[in-house]
Amino acid sequence: MFRQLFQTAAVICVIAVPTYAADLSAPQEDVILTVSGPLEVTNVENTAQFDMDMLQSLDNTTFETRTIWTEGKHLFEGVFLAKLVEYLGIEGESLRATAINDYAVEIPLEDAVEEGPIIAYKMDGEIMSLRDKGPLWIVYPFDTNSSYSTEMTYARSIWQLDRIEVLD
Known part of the structure; x- marks a missing residue:
């Protein structure tokens, strides 16, 4: 009897304690990226949703590179x-990365390395519009790492990105 009462009390304590996503508040503006699947940190219904300010508040980086879709070098800014x-x-x-038009690519998690691809939200200092491959574009540093200059990597460079799903 005491054991059952103790277990019930433990369950009530667990339910009564609110859970908070570690440092990930709910978006205040339009959501531009939703990440789903098994995540340790979420903010809206078991997903991690980001507005532009939230993405820009993460450690951002820049690099210059050429792409096969643009002319000349461009400065990209985003989060690794x-x-x-x-x-x-x-x-x-x-990861399954999906664009606004439902085009999707699979990106091996091993691509997510330091000095690797970024989720770019600016090109040449300007927020990217939908017409200019925005608002988000996964860009690899093609010029600084020749191993990224492959058809496979080009295919993973998805623009108009709005969703990422974690695959087991």
């Missing part, structure tokens, strides 16, 4: 994919 993966506590095999 590795940083987002670390921040949300993502583990697994791969």
Whole structure:
């Protein structure tokens, strides 16, 4: 009897204690990126949703690179994919990145490395519009790492990104 009462009290304590996403508040503006799947950090119904200010508040970075879709070098600014993966506590095999038009690519989690691809939100200092491959574009540093200059990596450079799903 005492054991059952103790277990019931323990369950009530667990239910009564609110859970908070570690440092991830709810978006205040339009959501531009939703991450779903097994995440350690969430903010809205088991997902991590970001507005532009939230993405820009993460450790951002810049690099210059050429792409096969643009002319000349461009300066890209965004958050390293590795940083987002670390921040949300993502583990697994791969990520399914999906664009606004439902085009999707699979990105192996091993691509999420320091000095690797970024989720870019600016090109040449300007927020990217939908017409200019925005609002988000996964860009690899093609010029600084020749191993990224492959058809496979080009295919993973998805623009108009709005969703990422963690795959086991």
